[in-house]
Amino acid sequence: MKIRDVKVMLLTAKVPPERQYASDFGRVTSRSAAIVRIDTDEGITGYGEAKGTPLVMKSIIEHELKPQVIGEDPTKVTYLWEKMYNGSRLGLSLYYGRSQPTSTAPGELMCAISGVDVALWDILGKSLNVPIYKLIGGAVRDRIKAYASAGHGKVGRIGQEFAGYVAKGYKACKMRVGGMDHPHMVAGSRARVKEARETVGPDIDIMLDAHGSTGITDAIKLAKAVEEFNITWYEEPAIYHNIKGLAEVRQSINIPVATGENLYTRFGFRDLADARAADIWQPDTAMAGGITEMLRIAAMASANEAQLAPHVWGTAILWAASLQLAAALPNYYYFEFSQTYSPLLTELISVPVQVDKDGNVPVPDGPGLGVEVDPEAEKHFPFEESASEYAPAT
Numbered sequence: 001m002k003i004r005d006v007k008v009m010l011l012t013a014k015v016p017p018e019r020q021y022a023s024d025f026g027r028v029t030s031r032s033a034a035i036v037r038i039d040t041d042e043g044i045t046g047y048g049e050a051k052g053t054p055l056v057m058k059s060i061i062e063h064e065l066k067p068q069v070i071g072e073d074p075t076k077v078t079y080l081w082e083k084m085y086n087g088s089r090l091g092l093s094l095y096y097g098r099s100q101p102t103s104t105a106p107g108e109l110m111c112a113i114s115g116v117d118v119a120l121w122d123i124l125g126k127s128l129n130v131p132i133y134k135l136i137g138g139a140v141r142d143r144i145k146a147y148a149s150a151g152h153g154k155v156g157r158i159g160q161e162f163a164g165y166v167a168k169g170y171k172a173c174k175m176r177v178g179g180m181d182h183p184h185m186v187a188g189s190r191a192r193v194k195e196a197r198e199t200v201g202p203d204i205d206i207m208l209d210a211h212g213s214t215g216i217t218d219a220i221k222l223a224k225a226v227e228e229f230n231i232t233w234y235e236e237p238a239i240y241h242n243i244k245g246l247a248e249v250r251q252s253i254n255i256p257v258a259t260g261e262n263l264y265t266r267f268g269f270r271d272l273a274d275a276r277a278a279d280i281w282q283p284d285t286a287m288a289g290g291i292t293e294m295l296r297i298a299a300m301a302s303a304n305e306a307q308l309a310p311h312v313w314g315t316a317i318l319w320a321a322s323l324q325l326a327a328a329l330p331n332y333y334y335f336e337f338s339q340t341y342s343p344l345l346t347e348l349i350s351v352p353v354q355v356d357k358d359g360n361v362p363v364p365d366g367p368g369l370g371v372e373v374d375p376e377a378e379k380h381f382p383f384e385e386s387a388s389e390y391a392p393a394t
């Protein structure tokens with residue numbers, strides 16, 4: 001089998017005013033995505049999501065990565081990963097057994113490689129008529145416990161918001177804290193956490209996510225202020241590149257620290273491990289290096305006794321790829337399930353995107369990613385170049 005074509009579909013879904021929400025990032029008015037489509041000479045097509053800036057993804061993938069993989073056997077997934085990552089030094093890298101990555105902007109390049117890698121795994125699974133999880137060791141579970149990820153409600157709303165997720169079956173909910181409660185990061189967030197806990201009672205897990213907005217001092221103050229509410233994890237209490245700061249927070253508080261949605265490759269997570277900066281690692285399959293690199297990161301996490309709660313904030317393609325990993329990885333701890341309005345998550349694939357009555361997500365059993373992608377996606381979600389995800393918070 002040979003790779004015949006590599007294309008990127010650019011998609012946009014507008015968020016209607018009544019479904020918009022705000023966090024410290026601003027108000028979300030639209031969502032755009034870059035979906036990789038790889039066609040083969042045997043009629044098998046694979047899909048992957050590349051999480052970087054959509055137009056940049058199209059440029060990197062169609063102009064830099066496509067020439068490297070066109071005509072190649074798509075089932076040589078690791079080889080093609082190394083080829084994209086090491087570029088012209090692939091030969092040196094394989095000879096010496098040491099990575100020699102190309103110097104192209106590493107973050108966006110890793111997002112682009114991630115999208116191609118997942119599409120290659122999809123093709124490999126489809127060519128053998130098995131789901132990807134069977135190719136990476138087989139299932140350790142057939143469903144994964146999920147947490148409802150949103151929690152943008154203000155005081156007086158957050159309890160009701162969480163009660164809605166619990167009514168759907170979720171046993172865990174994550175809320176945004178810190179920057180979105182500016183100028184009362186600590187007291188404002190504490191009031192919302194208190195309302196959430198008092199509404200859902202003691203048996204629901206509650207996670208907090210500060211998006212790195214708080215800084216070290218406020219992060220520690222906030223953690224101490226909410227400790228009594230039994231918090232499952234505190235995510236990005238410091239900005240992602242401040243790994244020493246995260247370690248400082250972790251040593252100072254009694255809530256597990258989570259981070260990783262802005263880290264790339266096993267090398268980024270090696271630094272996190274060296275600093276003993278997090279209890280829970282959150283690599284994003286559409287950013288950190290695809291399924292190939294997620295397997296390496298997952299092994300490192302296990303060796304460092306870190307649980308995996310990967311970042312799953314994107315389209316249904318990332319959702320499906322993450323579920324394949326959740327099926328096969330013993331240390332996959334919790335599955336992120338966005339509750340915000342997102343047709344690119346809920347209307348792009350053939351299987352229902354939902355939890356069961358116990359708050360678990362079943363793993364699709366079809367070949368490859370286990371799902372079929374809407375062949376008319378570009379027609380249903382026409383890309384808008386000018387669409388900006390965030391408007392300033394009000």
Ligand SMILES: [Mg+2]
Binds near residue numbers: 209211235
């Ligand atoms: Mg997060």
